[in-house]
Every structure is written in C-alpha cells, then in structure tokens.
Amino acid sequence: MTAPMGSLSVRGVNVTYPALQHGGSVVALKDVNLEINPGDFVVALGASGCGKTTLLNLLAGFLSPTQGKLLLNGQPITGPGSDRGVVFQKHALLPWLNVMENTEFGLKLQGVDKSRRRTIAARNLELVGLKDFHHHMIYQLSGGMQQRVGIARALTCDPAMLLMDEPMAALDALTRETIQELLLDVWQHTHKMFFFITHSVEEALFLGSRLIVMSPRPGRITNTYELDFNKRFLETRDARAIKSSADFIKMRETILGIIYGDERAAGQPEIMHV
Amino acid sequence: MFNKLFLAKPVTPGKVYGAPGAGYSGFISLTTAVVLIALWFLVTSMGWIKPIFLPSPFAVYNKFIEAWTEGVANSTLLQHTMTSLGRVMGAFFLALVTAVPIGVLMGVNRLVRGVFDPIIEFYRPLPPLAYLPLVIIWFGIGEFPKVFLIYLAIFAPMAIAARAGVKSVSIEQIHAAYAMGASSRQIISHVILKAALPEIFTGMRIGIGVGWTTLVAAEMVASSRGLGFMVLNAAQYLASDTVIMGILVIGFFALIFDLLLRHLEKVLIPWKGKV
Secondary structure, three states, X not given: OOOOOOOEEEEEEEEEEEOOOOOOEEEEEEEEEEEEOOOOEEEEEEOOOOOHHHHHHHHHOOOOOOEEEEEEOOEEOOOOOOOEEEEXXXXXXXXXXXXXXXXOHHHHHOOOOHHHHHHHHHHHHHHOOOOOOOOOEHHHOOHHHHHHHHHHHHHHOXXXXXXXXXXXXXXXXXXXXXXXXXXXXXXXHHOOXXXXXXXXXXXXXXXXXXXXXXXXXXXXXXEEEEOOHHHHHHHHOOHHHHHOOHHHHHHHHHHHHHHHHHHHHEOEOOOEOO | OOHHHHOOOOOOOOOOOOOOOOOOOHHHXXXXXXXXXXXXXXXXXXXXXXXXXXOOHHHHHHHHHHHHHOOEOXXXXXXXXXXXXXXXXXXXXXXXXXXXXXXXXXXXXXXXXXXXHHHHHHHOOOOHHHHHHHHHHHHOOOHHHHHHHHHHHHHHHHHHHHHHHHHOOOHHHHHHHHOOOOOHHHHHHHHHHHHHHHHHHHHHHHHHHHHHHHHHHHOOOOOOOOHHHHHHHHHHOOOHHHHHHHHHHHHHHHHHHHHHHHHHHHHHOOOOOOO
16 A cells, blocks of 8 residues: 555644633643654543543644644644544444445545546455445444444545544444454554544553543643554454453553543633633 | 323333334324215215305315316316416425525525525515515516515525525534545535435425415415416305315325425435434
8 A cells, every 4th residue: 555654743732722701711732742653553542621632633634723833744734634534433424325435435525536436445445344335325334334434434545644533432342342453453454643532441552552641621641651452462363362461451550540530630610711 | 081092001012112102193194084074074965064164075076077177267277277386386496496505505604694594584484475465566467476475485494494404414524524635615515415405305395385385375466377366266256165176186286295205305315314
C-alpha cells in the first residue's frame, strides 16, 4: 500500500470554550503536546470531560485551537480532509447506500472512476471481513458489522491517519474483542497512524503502542506510557493470555488509580473566571 | 364497561407483554366501515331520515351513474374529475419543485431561513378561504388563481417538512463526509438531501391531503367545472345525493393518492424508520 506517510505534531495547544453561564470560559484543553509518527497506535484515555474528544476534533480539523499549532506532514491542519479518516461511536454510515456504496463513498466524492473505487473498496471490505456483504443495506447489519463498514470506509481514501472516537462503546463485550483484534490486524497491515479514544482501560492497554492518560479541569495529558501488549498479541494471537498476564493487570490497576482519582475530584464547577 | 378493552391482560405463554394498544386494528376499522354503511342503508330504507337530509345509497349510486353518463351542472363526472385532478396535481407539482428546494435551503442557509420563515409561519395557519378574495382581486377569475390557492396551501407544510428533514442528518454523518474530502455542495447534495428524503415524503403526503382539502374553496368563485364546484352547485339546489356523491369521489381520489405515495415511499425509502 502506498500511504501518504508523514507525522503529526500537536504543539502547545489550548482550547477554550465560552461558558454558558457566568460569562466565564471553560478550558477544554491546556498545553497539549503530542508527536505521532507513522505506525504509532496512540490511545487516549481519561474520565469524562478530560478533552479526549476535543483533541480528536482538533486532529480531524473539525475544531481550531485557541492557541498552539497542529501540523500534519509539517503543514498546519486547517480543516477536515481525506488524509485523516474518522470512525465514530455511532457508526454515522449513510442508510440509503449499501455496504459497498458506503465504503466507496469518499472516492466517489473525489471523482474516482467506478471500477477503480470498487476495487479499492472491495479490498478494504475484505480486510474487515465483509467480503460477502457488498449488497447488504446498513440496517440489515449487526452493530459490530456496521462498525466494520465504518473502518473500511475510513480506510478507503487511504488516509495517513485513522481517528477513532470510542468506536466500540456501543458493542457487546464479545464483538468488542473481535473488533479489537481486527483493528490490530488493520494497523499492522496498513502501518498508518492510529488515534483511538476509549473509556475502557483494558481496551486502551491492549490496543495502544502509546497510551496518553488525560485529566479533566482543565483537560490535559498527565501521563504517557509506551506499551507493547499489541505487538505481543500480533505475535502470539492469544488475547486472553495477554489480558490476564501479571504485567497487564498491574498496569491496569495503576491507570485505574489515576482515573478514579480524577472521578473523585469531580463535582466542582468547570467554570473558570477569566 | 370499557374496562375490558383497556385492561392489561396477564401474559399468555409465548407472548411478550406489549405496549398498551399493541396489535392489529384493521378488522376493527373494517367493521366500523361496514356498520356505518349498514346504518346508512337502515335509516334511509326505514324512512327515519328524510332524503333531503340523507339520501339512500341507491339514490347516490343512481346519481353517480347519471353524472357519469348524462352529466350534472353542464359537465360529465369525468370532466369535473379531470378538471379538479388537473388543479390539484398542477398545484402539487408546482409546490414540489419550489417548496422542497426552498425548505432544504431554509435548513442549510441562514439568509433563506430568515427570509422565508416569517412569511410561511404567518400565512400557514390562515384558512385559504380568508385569503381567497385577495387571490381573486390580484389574479382574477381564470384558472391560475384556483391553482395558486391550492399551491399556497400545499407549499407551507411541504417546505416545513423539507426544512425539518434537513435536521434529521446527524453531525457525525456530516463530519464523516467532510473527513472523506467532501465539499459543502457535496454535503448538501449527497448527504443532507438524502437524509431529508423521508421527511420530504411525509411532507408530500400531508401536502396532497391539504390540496384536496383546499379544492372546494378554490372552486367556490367563478368556476363552471370541477368536483368542488359540482358539490357547491348541488348544495344550492339542496341536491344532497349529488353532494354526497361528490364527497365520495373526492375522498376516493384523496385516498388513492395517499396509498400511491405510501407505496412509493416504501419502494424509494426502504431505510425509513430503520436507522
């Protein structure tokens, strides 16, 4: 695969929203710095209100920072673009199109001719295990299969980066584990930059090559960990053994401690008078 | 005495405890219709109601045959029907090609919404009979003011439905399209317009219904042909049989168009209500 390779840097980013009451403002993100290189699987984890989704919206270009810079390939991010694919929590597929039409949609918008975009889309559908479902309508699929289409669709424009906002939050536990393994296979196969948001500590540890733990009020990155559980899975293909290993459990408890601390500290108003 | 109808029953084996009012009501509706028609036969054949107030079904049927073959009010029933169909359908298609684009633009453009919102919201609740005199003063007594009156009545609900339809697109769907390199124009044509289709169809169904409702008003002044004219004309001579026959014909066509649109909706928008 010929992916437009490059790296992404987030430098000194602040995001401030005007508050609804009191005329103050909410600091959604404060002094965030992050470097993502090709082949990095970055997972963002944190209590609600820690700014995970704000960070993803910045990377996708749906939001501009109040201060600081976001660079992709050295170029500032000015808006959304096909070099960054997004997978959403709710699948956000288009119900009037079938699986194939949804997957090729981005290439169709770009005016790629039909046989070429069908070939690319078919390859991505095969990658996510939906080879035999080209003509199914979205509402005929289970939640897990819908998310597979979402992943295939995001890959079709061959983005440098895949952004995922809790894509597994609405799936049942078994489907979730299957899709987790699928994601690692896609990651290994495409060698793209992955940025993945989750609430689940176990999911974060299993998937990420780098874990950033975020804290609320103001939203910021408090801890960063380099992980290799995902590489261990790709070598051994034994998810259960990895998730029940001593170092995985120890890591899980450490991170749970950080997040529970944040949850307990919650309850104060998020308004800061400026 | 109604306790039994509304009483929650204990769960029968193999059945899920349902929401109140669950179940098929088609047979009950059919029974209602049959009972009403039977009552109509009964009260007229027994002579309990004078024919001038309620003519018998036979009299209405005879009037239908007479209108079909010889005609009433200087035209055959077919001519009346075609004239009215032309007016309602003309107004409907005119509304379809104007109200839907304007409604969608109202949903996606602040300026268009600002311009059309006060106009539509002001005239929408007005009865067409109230502005009929003005339409006649402005546009005379030809064919255009009749179609225009029906058009105005259809326009508002259709535009409002199209505008509401725009809101049914989720922000994630729009973001996803932007992240695939879509332009604003492509977002509107490929995402928003498609997402609005179910609501637009609902607007079409409401619109065609309103069109038939407004027909009689449109044919009140300076008409010489049309189902509405036929009914109004007959009322002046207390010809209740023609009035009832005309009402049934109008009702028949209104029902046919609604069924047609419902069928089209099922074929064209199979995803409605499923996502």
